[in-house]
Every structure is written in structure tokens, then in C-alpha cells.
Amino acid sequence: MTVLDPTTRRAGLLxxxxxxxxxxxxRHGPLPEIDLVTELQRAGLTGRGGAAFPVWRKLAxxxxxxxxxxxxxxxxxxxxxxxxxxxxxxxxxxxAEGEPRSAKxxxxxxxxxxxxLDGLEAAARAVGARRCVLLAHPDVVERVRPAAAExxxxxxxxxxxxxxGEETAAVARIEGRPPVPADKTRRLVExxxxxLNxxxxxHIGLVARRGADWFRSAGTAxxxxxxxxxxxxxxxxxxxxxxxxxxxxEVRGPVLVGGFHGAWLAxxxxxxxxxxxxxxxxxxxxxxxxxxxxxxxxxxxxxETAEITTFLAGASxxxxxxxxxxxxxxxxxxxxxxxGHPHTAPEIARISAxxxxxxxxxxxxxxxxxxxxxxxxxxxxxxxHLRGGCLATGQxxxxxxxxxx
Amino acid sequence: xxxxAHPSPPPSExxxxxxxxxxxxxxxxxxxxxxxDRDDWGYPLPREDGVAPRGSSAAPGRGxxxxxxxxxxxxxxxxxxxxxRLALRLExx
Numbered sequence: 001m002t003v004l005d006p007t008t009r010r011a012g013l014l015x016x017x018x019x020x021x022x023x024x025x026x027r028h029g030p031l032p033e034i035d036l037v038t039e040l041q042r043a044g045l046t047g048r049g050g051a052a053f054p055v056w057r058k059l060a061x062x063x064x065x066x067x068x069x070x071x072x073x074x075x076x077x078x079x080x081x082x083x084x085x086x087x088x089x090x091x092x093x094x095x096a097e098g099e100p101r102s103a104k105x106x107x108x109x110x111x112x113x114x115x116x117l118d119g120l121e122a123a124a125r126a127v128g129a130r131r132c133v134l135l136a137h138p139d140v141v142e143r144v145r146p147a148a149a150e151x152x153x154x155x156x157x158x159x160x161x162x163x164x165g166e167e168t169a170a171v172a173r174i175e176g177r178p179p180v181p182a183d184k185t186r187r188l189v190e191x192x193x194x195x196l197n198x199x200x201x202x203h204i205g206l207v208a209r210r211g212a213d214w215f216r217s218a219g220t221a222x223x224x225x226x227x228x229x230x231x232x233x234x235x236x237x238x239x240x241x242x243x244x245x246x247x248x249x250e251v252r253g254p255v256l257v258g259g260f261h262g263a264w265l266a267x268x269x270x271x272x273x274x275x276x277x278x279x280x281x282x283x284x285x286x287x288x289x290x291x292x293x294x295x296x297x298x299x300x301x302x303x304e305t306a307e308i309t310t311f312l313a314g315a316s317x318x319x320x321x322x323x324x325x326x327x328x329x330x331x332x333x334x335x336x337x338x339x340g341h342p343h344t345a346p347e348i349a350r351i352s353a354x355x356x357x358x359x360x361x362x363x364x365x366x367x368x369x370x371x372x373x374x375x376x377x378x379x380x381x382x383x384x385h386l387r388g389g390c391l392a393t394g395q396x397x398x399x400x401x402x403x404x405x
Numbered sequence: 406x407x408x409x410a411h412p413s414p415p416p417s418e419x420x421x422x423x424x425x426x427x428x429x430x431x432x433x434x435x436x437x438x439x440x441x442d443r444d445d446w447g448y449p450l451p452r453e454d455g456v457a458p459r460g461s462s463a464a465p466g467r468g469x470x471x472x473x474x475x476x477x478x479x480x481x482x483x484x485x486x487x488x489x490r491l492a493l494r495l496e497x498x
Contacts, residue, residue: 183423185494320424325446354444360425 012218012226013202014237017112021147024114031118031208036126037063040204042212044224049094049165049197050259050289052277055204058196061189062089063127087192088130092174093120095136095144095198096158096165099259100311101291104228105198107235109140112202113147119201121151122208127194133174134198135165162260162315166361167195169317180317181361197289199228223276229290244273244292251294254301254377258288260308261366263373264301284373300392302381305374306334312367322358326351327367334371340385345375419470419496420481422449426492433484433493440471440481470496 018024040056047053093116097105108116117134124132133154136144141157148155156174158164164173166181171193173179188195196204203225207215216224219240229238232251248255248270255270256262263285265273273279280286295304313327330351337344352371355364375382381391389395420433420440429447444450451471473481473495485493 181425183425185421185423321427321429321446321448322424322444325448329445351445354450358422358424358448358450360423 012237013108013112013115013199013206013228014235016206017108017115017202019111019113021114021150024112028115028118028209031122031125031205034208036122036204036208039207039212043207043215044212044222045200045203045207045215046223047197048199048203048227048289049195050099050261052286055196055200058189058194059123059127062091062192062194064089089127089192089194090131090133091120091124091127091129092167092170092193092195093117093132093134093153093198093201094165094167094170094195095134095140096160096170097137098158098160098162098164098166099289099291100162101259101293102230102289104230104235104290106137106140108199108202108228109136109144113144115202115205116198117147117151117153117201118205118208119203120153120196123194123196123201123204135170135174162312163317163361163363166363168361170195180319181363183360220276220278222278227275227287227290229275229292231292232294238275238290240287241274241276241279244270244275247275248292248294253294253297256293256295256304256308256370257283257285257291259291259293260312260370261362262286262288262291262293263369264305264377265373266377269377284369284376295392298393300338300381300390301374301378302334302338302385302390305370305378306331306338309334309367309371312363312370316363317361320359320364322355323364326355326364330355330367330371334374337382338385340388342386345382348375417497418473418478418481420473420484421470421494421496423492423494426490428490428492430489432487432489436480436484436487437477440473440477470494 016028018027037056037059040059045055047055095105095109120132120134123129133156134144134148135156135158138157138160141155145155158173159179163169163181164179167188168182168184169179171188172182203215219225223240226237226239229236229247231247233249238247244255253267255265257265257280263283265283265285269283273283275287277286295301309327309331313331316323316327318324330348333344333348333351337348348371352368355368358364384391427448429443431443431447433449434441434443440452441449442452481495485495
């Protein structure tokens with residue numbers, strides 16, 4: 001995988017990463033003693049695994065030391081705090097990286113594992129964690145073992161599967177249960193477990209040393225800092241709010257933003273979009289875990305979406321009926337649509353509506369988001385396919401197929 | 406229980422489905438036909454004309470569950486009790 005030059009104006013994660021432990025210690029020194037949760041609240045760091053949840057809130061929620069600033073105090077909050085205080089919270093560093101087009105977590109664990117482990121150690125100290133576990137993609141698990149062992153951090157190998165990083169599946173794997181998503185009746189923080197993406201932890205490692213003001217010197221006021229992006233040229237570090245064309249370089253065309261659970265942007269939308277939740281919301285997209293997927297030149301977006309949906313159907317844990325039955329049905333319909341079968345789009349819309357919100361995890365919803373965005377962005381191409389053509393490949397289109405509609 | 410015992414309005418209740426347990430046996434849809442339909446594969450589906458629009462945050466599986474009107478609470482409790490997969494819960498919201 002290629003590591004790109006960061007586009008950020010200030011030195012960030014990739015610049016600070018040192019693969020060698022002595023070089024890392026020599027350069028960064030020991031972790032200072034600070035009020036980390038307060039510093040993270042000031043920094044405004046959000047989770048970089050895809051959900052963009054405020055990190056300080058997650059840590060405060062599992063910390064027996066927190067005094068209720070993380071949210072309204074309820075019976076369950078009280079019970080949870082009492083339970084967590086008795087045993088101490090568990091922190092999970094999530095480097096499962098199941099997203100097929102993402103390589104940033106592996107890049108980080110390869111080039112800067114000590115920065116990730118610093119963040120884990122700082123967070124563990126802040127919440128009084130009794131145990132830290134690093135879940136790592138199988139490609140990098142052996143590389144991070146020695147560094148983790150040095151700090152007494154357990155390492156668990158993931159399987160690289162799409163749902164492996166879903167946080168309840170990650171916890172199930174660590175606890176020795178089948179690694180599938182769980183029903184969310186009882187939230188993980190109520191069990192004293194916080195799952196944090198490895199990039200999030202690396203940011204924590206830097207915030208602990210350089211402070212919130214330094215972190216906020218990049219990005220926007222509402223979405224501060226940088227994030228790692230896996231794009232057509234490899235992995236790079238980008239300030240939140242950077243225009244997408246700047247991130248993509250010379251690449252043009254429709255872009256799938258946010259990975260396989262993300263949303264397509266039309267070429268014209270890409271030109272005026274920025275890498276931020278605020279900007280991408282307009283297009284029904286989000287930065288997610290920073291994946292920007294661009295189909296190869298001449299590749300049909302509808303065929304691409306059908307193939308991704310087939311992959312997602314195969315990635316289902318097959319626990320929940322609507323997902324187990326609906327995703328293969330959806331994939332089949334998309335292949336039929338790409339093949340030009342009539343009356344397919346309304347049925348895709350109907351099945352999509354059947355899946356929304358009906359599963360233990362986000363897998364059906366994420367898949368539906370992808371499919372709906374494809375129907376929106378490639379609407380003109382759907383018509384071309386119905387007439388036996390294709391706008392992307394220019395294949396056997398009747399003369400009127402490319403006329404503006 | 407009389408209304409006098411409830412000086413403040415009672416909390417609303419929602420029906421929540423554990424999708425990892427549900428196998429679409431259909432007992433709930435049979436007991437609560439006003440609230441639940443069945444999808445193409447037999448799994449419970451909140452009625453579009455019912456109180457929980459599909460795909461909203463009140464959709465089953467996450468969030469607050471399918472709102473159960475007062476008049477249907479007895480049937481909802483029965484559905485929870487009779488679900489052969491123990492996949493239903495009534496939650497106060």
C-alpha cells in the first residue's frame with residue numbers, strides 16, 4: 001500500500017509515526033499526566049472508525065471516576081458506574097479493518113504502532129481500565145505483537161471479514177464467542193467496555209502530549225483535526241473540511257464516499273464537496289472511516305454497486321431474517337437492473353424499505369444507503385441500461401441514450 | 406389498576422424485536438394485526454398506516470421500538486409471553 005504525503009498544514013499522525021520503539025520514545029518522550037477526558041472534550045476528537053462519536057463521551061461513560069458530565073444520570077447510569085467501579089472498564093483498540101477498500105488502520109499499525117499503544121495507555125490511565133486488548137487485522141497482527149507485549153496489552157487476531165470490526169462482534173471475538181454482531185439491548189458502555197478505533201487512539205496519543213489547541217489547529221471549528229483517508233492513490237492524512245477534489249488529485253468521475261456502507265456522489269457533486277460530515281450530509285454521505293472509492297475508468301457504477309451488494313450479502317452474519325433474506329434479494333435485483341431488466345428499480349426501492357432499521361447491527365441500513373445512492377447518482381444510466389446501453393462504457397447505446405434528460 | 410392510581414400519564418411503551426432471535430414464526434403479527442404486518446419472508450413489519458413509520462428511529466430493532474397504544478398493551482404483553490423465540494420485549498420509553 002502507498003502512503004501519500006499528508007495534505008494537512010500541520011504535522012500529524014503519519015508524520016509522528018515511528019515504527020521503531022526506541023526512536024518513538026526518543027522523539028515523543030513519556031506520556032504526561034493530564035486530565036485526558038477534559039482535554040479530549042476541548043479537542044473535539046470524534047471516533048475515526050466510521051461513527052464519529054465524541055471520544056470524550058465514550059471514555060466518560062465507562063469511567064467510574066466521571067461525575068455525570070457525560071449525560072443525564074439515570075438508574076442504569078448509576079448501576080453501570082457501580083459495576084464498572086467494582087471491576088474497572090475494559091478498553092478495546094479496534095484495528096480489525098474489515099472494510100475492503102480501507103487500508104489506513106493497517107498502515108497505522110505498521111508505521112506507528114507505538115502511537116496507537118500510547119493512546120490506549122493514556123485512555124486506560126484516564127478511566128482506570130483493568131484490561132486493554134488490541135484487535136488487529138490478520139495482515140498486521142504479528143507486527144504489533146512485540147510492541148503490545150512490551151506494555152502488557154493483549155493482542156487478538158481478527159479474520160479480516162467485513163463485520164469483524166462491528167463493535168459488538170469485536171467484543172464477542174475477544175471474549176471467545178462467535179464474532180457476530182449482538183442485539184443492542186444492553187449497550188457496551190453499560191458493561192464497562194469502550195471500543196475505540198486504532199486511528200482514534202493514535203490521535204489520543206498526540207492530544208495527550210500536544211494538547212487540544214494543537215489538535216484544533218487543523219480541520220474546521222465543528223470538525224477539528226485530521227483523518228486518515230484511503231483513496232485512489234493510497235493512504236493519506238487529510239484535514240477535515242478539505243475539498244474532495246484536492247484529496248482525490250487528478251481523479252474524476254463518480255466517487256463512493258465512506259466505503260461499502262457509504263454513498264455515491266455524482267462527478268459534479270464531488271467537485272463541490274468537502275471531507276466533512278457537514279458538507280457530505282447534503283449528498284446523504286459521510287466521511288465514515290475515510291474510504292474514497294473510484295471505479296476504474298470505463299467501469300459501470302451500476303455493475304460496481306451490484307457486485308458490492310453481492311459482497312455485502314455474503315458478509316451478512318445471517319442472524320437477522322431481513323438481512324439474511326433481503327440482502328441477497330437486493331443484490332439479485334441490482335444485477336437484473338444492470339442487465340437492463342424492466343420494472344426492477346421500484347422493486348429495489350420496495351425491498352430497501354423493508355430492510356431499513358431491521359437488524360441487530362447497521363449492515364442492512366448501510367447496504368440500503370449504498371443502493372439508494374446508486375439509484376440516485378446513476379439514474380440516467382439506469383435508463384440507458386433499460387435501452388441496452390451503458391453510459392460508462394458507451395456500449396451499444398442508441399444515439400439518444402446520451403442526450404441530456 | 407384504576408386511573409386514580411396514575412395521577413401522571415403512564416409512560417408509553419414500545420415493542421422491541423431482538424432480530425438475532427426472531428425466526429419469523431408470526432405469533433406477534435397474529436396477536437397484534439393492527440400494529441404488525443409480515444414481510445416477504447414472514448418477519449414482523451410495523452404497518453405503514455400504524456403508529457411506527459418504517460425506517461424511522463422508532464423502527465424495530467434499535468431505538469425506542471414500535472409504539473404500542475394503550476388499548477393494545479394487553480395483546481402486546483401476550484405477544485411477548487407467547488413468542489416462541491423469546492425475541493420480543495416491551496420497553497418503557
